[in-house]
Amino acid sequence: MRDSRHRYGESFTIAIGKGKLSKVVFVTHPKDLELILSNDDGELFDAPGELNATLEPLLGTESLIGLSGDRHRRARQLLLPPFHGERMRSYGQLIQEIVAEAMNEEIAGSPFSVRKLMQTISMRVILQAVFGLRHGPRYQRLEKVLGRMLDRLGSPFSVSFLFFPVLQLDFGPLSPWGSFVRDRKEISRLIFEEIAERRAHADRSRKDILSLLMGACDETGEALTDSELRDELMTLLTAGHETTATALTWALYWIHKLPSTRQQLLSELGSIGGAYDPNTIFRLPYLNAICAETLRIYPVGMLTFPRVTKTRVELTVTSLKPGTIVMGCIYLAHRREDVYPDPEQFRPERFLERRFSPFEYLPFGGGSRRCIGMAFAQFEMKLVISRILSTFELVFTSKGPVRLGRRGLTSGPSPFRMAIKRRLPETTPCSGD
Numbered sequence: 001m002r003d004s005r006h007r008y009g010e011s012f013t014i015a016i017g018k019g020k021l022s023k024v025v026f027v028t029h030p031k032d033l034e035l036i037l038s039n040d041d042g043e044l045f046d047a048p049g050e051l052n053a054t055l056e057p058l059l060g061t062e063s064l065i066g067l068s069g070d071r072h073r074r075a076r077q078l079l080l081p082p083f084h085g086e087r088m089r090s091y092g093q094l095i096q097e098i099v100a101e102a103m104n105e106e107i108a109g110s111p112f113s114v115r116k117l118m119q120t121i122s123m124r125v126i127l128q129a130v131f132g133l134r135h136g137p138r139y140q141r142l143e144k145v146l147g148r149m150l151d152r153l154g155s156p157f158s159v160s161f162l163f164f165p166v167l168q169l170d171f172g173p174l175s176p177w178g179s180f181v182r183d184r185k186e187i188s189r190l191i192f193e194e195i196a197e198r199r200a201h202a203d204r205s206r207k208d209i210l211s212l213l214m215g216a217c218d219e220t221g222e223a224l225t226d227s228e229l230r231d232e233l234m235t236l237l238t239a240g241h242e243t244t245a246t247a248l249t250w251a252l253y254w255i256h257k258l259p260s261t262r263q264q265l266l267s268e269l270g271s272i273g274g275a276y277d278p279n280t281i282f283r284l285p286y287l288n289a290i291c292a293e294t295l296r297i298y299p300v301g302m303l304t305f306p307r308v309t310k311t312r313v314e315l316t317v318t319s320l321k322p323g324t325i326v327m328g329c330i331y332l333a334h335r336r337e338d339v340y341p342d343p344e345q346f347r348p349e350r351f352l353e354r355r356f357s358p359f360e361y362l363p364f365g366g367g368s369r370r371c372i373g374m375a376f377a378q379f380e381m382k383l384v385i386s387r388i389l390s391t392f393e394l395v396f397t398s399k400g401p402v403r404l405g406r407r408g409l410t411s412g413p414s415p416f417r418m419a420i421k422r423r424l425p426e427t428t429p430c431s432g433d
């Protein structure tokens with residue numbers, strides 16, 4: 001992408017797939033991104049879900065990501081409320097407990113894979129927040145099978161069967177497609193069982209996302225059907241697990257790679273006297289800047305979903321015919337020298353020195369398909385990082401360089417390991433919610 005930007009300028013055309021995706025215009029200029037993302041549900045652009053059909057075997061035919069127009073709007077209306085403000089904050093204490101539990105499972109001194117640990121944490125958080133499941137055989141089975149399935153999608157090789165339908169051949173449980181299909185079937189069964197049980201024993205006190213979605217109605221009074229619920233749950237689990245785990249892995253990398261960053265964060269955490277109150281943590285400026293810079297320098301989703309022109313559209317340097325497919329190139333937008341001096345440097349201070357527009361800084365995309373888990377992911381990142389940093393001193397045990405690479409549908413760091421050097425002295429936690 002950097003080479004193409006260098007050679008061809010602000011926008012360039014790339015083949016990222018077959019058929020319609022064999023010609024996609026990558027857009028990097030904030031003005032162009034603003035034009036696209038402010039008009040992607042109107043006269044200039046569309047955000048058709050059909051262009052995301054690659055994900056259908058994984059997410060089903062009724063996933064928000066594959067829907068367009070009114071159906072997409074309806075699904076967003078139903079899915080968004082559980083991710084808002086107070087609802088989301090109620091998961092704060094739970095997230096902290098999950099971190100403490102997962103960290104305590106690591107034996108002091110023995111190296112652990114940072115990605116694996118972050119995946120464990122993010123999977124438990126999402127299973128608890130989305131399903132309200134924490135213990136019991138169904139939870140354990142879902143954690144195992146979902147973890148296996150989503151982990152496989154982290155490998156460019158294993159994910160290739162989504163891009164090439166000819167590879168979708170079932171040669172038994174050991175073949176890539178065969179095991180994927182079996183895992184998918186088992187996950188569906190577990191989800192349908194959970195839904196049936198909830199319908200049979202309604203409990204209005206439950207605050208998890210599945211319960212909220214089961215009780216939600218659109219403006220015509222229609223609720224989501226069981227298969228819609230299944231597809232949306234799969235969407236939330238898939239979109240929310242790997243992305244947040246990767247962001248957390250990068251954040252821990254940067255904080256420990258740069259001692260002055262770690263020191264400054266520790267003094268900020270010290271300034272709140274070891275308080276674990278999620279709302280206080282959420283508002284810490286330096287912690288916020290670290291999370292923002294983590295998602296700037298190597299955005300986990302390097303591209304937005306595709307949008308398509310409905311009419312001729314003039315961008316800053318090029319003119320697009322009707323029917324042209326465009327994607328916001330988040331990676332290059334975040335590397336503009338004019339917006340981010342020394343873009344290759346990890347420097348959280350830049351987020352304290354100035355504000356960036358939503359078209360200069362867009363790790364969660366924008367417009368009609370902006371990430372619905374944005375606030376949740378930011379909240380989780382801050383709570384996980386603050387809890388780990390204020391409880392443990394970690395050290396790198398891997399020697400080699402850590403590099404950015406493709407992880408199936410997203411990007412992330414090459415594997416690295418750390419170890420707990422020591423547990424920091426206990427502070428008295430404030431009561432958290």
Ligand code: HEM
Nearest residue numbers: 065239240243244247301304305364365366369371373377
């Ligand atoms: C650090 C973590 C995350 C990052 C970097 C991220 C990034 C993104 C990006 C770039 C998009 C595409 C937006 C566009 O095309 O304009 C997206 C969409 C989406 N994300 Fe996230 N995401 C994260 C976490 C989550 C979480 C935790 C959830 C839910 C639990 C989630 C659910 C979704 C969904 C459902 C969409 C599709 C929205 C639609 O099609 O209308 N994401 N995300």
